[in-house]
Amino acid sequence: GAVVSQHPSWVICKSGTSVKIECRSLDFQATTMFWYRQFPKQSLMLMATSNEGSKATYEQGVEKDKFLINHASLTLSTLTVTSAHPEDSSFYICSAGPGAGNTIYFGEGSWLTVV
């Protein structure tokens, strides 16, 4: 079964609103979680690294004020897309680690559609 869970799997929101996506590690404590974005027919692009108890570090070109990341516990990180626009529509995937075997695990992904 999944060891990293994302919620919601699908979300549709109106342009200008904010939406929150959760990433949970189910049976291990994740000191680090990573957030990726994937546009249709493209690869995964790393957005940010989320460390428990500290500020997230963002990759170049990713707006930290638009994509708010909170890693308040060892099992939960949240990504909030603020003032969403249609161009933010994408597949958002998180990974968490280190899990068993000192490896990382990916969530199932969350589809965001902004209308």
Next chain:
Amino acid sequence: TQLLEQSPQFLSIQEGENLTVYCNSSSVFSSLQWYRQEPGEGPVLLVTVVTGGEVKKLKRLTFQFGDARKDSSLHITAAQPGDTGLYLCAGEKVGNFNKFYFGSGTKLNVKP
């Protein structure tokens, strides 16, 4: 620009054929992983290679890590329609534990 470039981008072959996907970079990686992803799902890990020159086999799939740990290849023997999917390599940069950057992806279609 992509840290890891994959080639080819698209590959459409007949069942039973062999194929090789390449993953290249100018950066050195602590480890490199290969994933397969189905539409609308998260990527599924196929293999992790950590040693330069390492070769790993997973049934009909053979993975190789370059000697300098900058590149990798995935070879599939006698491809089957079930191999269809998006293949992604991902490199863990030196000094960045568990932080993986993904390649540009290779979309494979195996026709019956």
